[in-house]
Amino acid sequence: MFHWLEKNPFAFAVVVIVTIAFAGLVEIVPHFAQQARPVIGTTPYSTLELAGRHVYIKNSCNACHSQLVRPFKSETDRYGDYSLSGEYAYDRPFLWGSKRTGPDLMRVGNYRTTDWHENHMKDPASVVPGSIMPAYGWMFVNEADIDTSYAEQLTVAKFFGVPYNKPVPMKDGSTKIIKMGATVEEARAMALAEAKLITADMKNQDVKDAVENGKIPEIVAIIAYMNSLK
Amino acid sequence: MEDRPLEYDYSVTRLFMMNTIFVGIVGMLVGVILAWQMAYPELNTFLGEGLAEYTNFSRLRVLHTDSVIYGFVLSAVWASWYYIGQRVLKVSMAESRTLMILGKLHFWIYFAASAIIVVSLLMGITTSKEYAEFEWPLDLGITIIWLLWGAGIAGLIAIRREKTLYISIWYFIATFLAVAMLHLFNNLEIPTYFGSGGIGAWYHSVSMYAGTNDALVQWWFGHNAVAFVLTTPIIAMIYYFLPKESGQAIYSYKLSLLAFWGLMFVYLWAGGHHLLYSTVPDWVQTMGSVFSVILILPSWGSAINMLLTMKGEWQQVAASPLIKFMIMGSTFYMFSTLEGPIQAIKSVNAIAHFTDWIIGHVHDGALGWVGFMVVAAIYHMAPRLFNREIYSKSLMAAQFWIQTLGIVLYFTSMWIAGITQGMMWRAHDEFGNLAYSFIDTVEVLHPYFTIRAVGGTLYLIGFIMFAYNIYKTTSAREVEASELQNASPMGA
């Protein structure tokens, strides 16, 4: 019976394709429209936050940290409310991770602060004795790539209708507008203004000086991103 | 012409084989470094503070996964394809200039892409999607490499003399088609440089899917990348090398058939087990769990078929380290395809997910099944590629036991570490508060991380012994081709 297929490679290949494509069509495709809707209160990332997200990806923080609070009492006690699908509507790519060598960071903005991150990223074991997280000293020197972050904002606004410069509904009934620069120069200036708010709470003089001189070290961007995770 | 023995052309096999060994050492060395870094974080700066950016755990981890999977394993798969393909289709690559050119291009473009990938990953150019970290220019390169292989398969099949496709060929075809499909859909992305009219890094892209959708597509990919890179082509290999080396006939054709089609159908449904308790719909998760359990049967079908092929042949298993590698490989295949489904049960996954128990599962598959089969394949092919005897049988036996011990230390320590940590995360104390802060659950793992690092180091040592053995083989005593019918010749 099946011997026929084994003698006809083309037919064999077609049957294999049909067999393996079936599950994907049934399991994945039907959910597409629904999953992409944001929940109220979810806003797109600002230019600086998005640059921080790129720093996060660049250093594969997702290799050790998840961003997915599962609906268990122990997790909501530790990290806060369980995750909702719509909270990820602006996450491209998603960063749920698959390993928790370190804790979940989905809502870390709620319970860690700028100055704590500054100490922690410089030398994790100095604040958390026994920590096995690497130190990220070079982030205090390397500059964040604001231009690429802005390019991504433009792209997602254009192709996926991500609502920059548009009112986004918030939980308390108000609306909020996440601004995106009209030109790359404006985007840089906006990111710098945001960076100054972060460095106001930081202690490292070199970083503060860099921002005063119009440069944004990666550490500032990643802290902006961490603080945005709520 | 039919009765003249065929002169198979192994030049492409040889290239891929050398690459397998080379990348295997590099990739596993990086794995060993990672393992020691988790036990002793000071090692994140093992080349000094200045180079910490490139030597710390987070940059090296992707390098490890991608180099072992796409460097070490894929090279071995291709070395085997260019060997097995010719022999079971009864046709030599040398018969077609086009096929030879395709094969050489396949290797060299792949080699060049690998070098670029290593550098770009060290620089931190990644999209973060596990096992699909590459940015769009590399995606395109990978597509070309894949199509070159596909053209090679199609070409060889087109000019075959053996009309019926052997089981190994089924699995190679499935590997080719499935990975092509997965790669295509998981990498739909928009280059931001073009999307924004020329701003920022030219290689950067943004995924077509967001959030939960992105997760669904990624783990549909991720799970099946495991299936079609770390499983089906390895089955293709064992279906050839085990009967060939032992001289035994395959135990049951029917079993091969049912196992193959069962695997094709069921595997694709199970990706949901990477997303249990996440925000993907409950029913997709449930299907992921249910089909994972079903998956035991088609997986075990192949393994049982292999073990039964050796029915009554214990003296061969006892005498030949090469056959030991394959029998132990099948055993670890059974173990990991039972462990996976157990971890896919929702309540078990509540503990296992995010912990080292998963890492243990990964490596009893990767080291015990995939690694051992690759080693066995090369031990079988090397004498036939070089017309030489394996340099040392006792070295081979020593390698087998050292590596087996390494795997056992690896998966037992990670198993205990994972279950312990998973339970500590969940624990509440007498007051109903969390019993442990996160760092408490990290500190208890130190001894297990150390044991794992020792196990990994042993495995690497075994692999270096293997490389040495093969290296010496290339300069050993030349043997007659006729000595090479079944069992590989082996020196002292």
Next chain:
Amino acid sequence: MNKLYIWAVVFAALMIVLTYLSVGTTEGGLNDDVVNQLAVAGAVALVVISVFVVVKYVRQMQVDTADGDLAEESWDGIGEYLNEVPKGWAILYILTMIWGMWYFTMGYPVNAYSQIGEYNEDVAAHDAKFAAEYKGITGNRLVEMGESVFLAECKVCHGISADGIDGKAANLNQRIEAVAVKHAIMNGANNFTTDFPGGMPPGLNYMFASEAELDELVNYVVAGMPADDTRGAELFAQGTCNGCHGDTGEGMPYAGPKINGYDIATVSSVLKDGKKGAIGTMPKFERLNAKQIEAVSAYITSLSK
């Protein structure tokens, strides 16, 4: 007995014992959490089934012999037997496939499982269990409970001994440090907006004649405002501090917090709104429940007593 059996049993037993030892020595352990029990049951099933099956096939290699009809084809010398599939395998193969199809079409839709529903039930059960218990927790037990909260939630910033890890966060073994007092006096403070909506005005340092006088006051506050320090009390009134914090620094509702020591209300204010000050920023802790806040406040209060 066959060496094989011994090895198999030793291996299985070792895995189970080691796992038990490791898990059993942690607080919480297996207790009555079904999820924990299922995970361990899964792990045990995994070793036992694996060992059993491996032994079975190795036995067949050792004592059985290969036979059956060979198929006509042979590929590069590899033959194929026309053997039937092993019966146990075939039955399970068919049963599981049917089970899967049933689950897909009937099992799941009819069962209507929801993980959020399950979560809500778990939380309700947890809360019900501890609600009764919480009423009885007072005094030393409350401090003990507070320590458990502190070690899980606060020690990453304040350190295990609550000393603030070299000035990275507040040292909670004392009410307040000199820098923080000075900072409040010069810059004002308006963090605890829930309990003290008015805040504290900036620039109160101008109420003092000299830097030395200001330092004198600061030292008085840092020392916990001892009753016998009349000069300190004088300065405290001179700065109009007593208008909001009371003559002895006991604090006044809505006007100013207690500053001569901690109490539950003061620490609760911090946890409600967080605090940004001279040392850094302290986050607010909305996910702690009322009892946990009370307990950790009691614990912190106990540290400086």
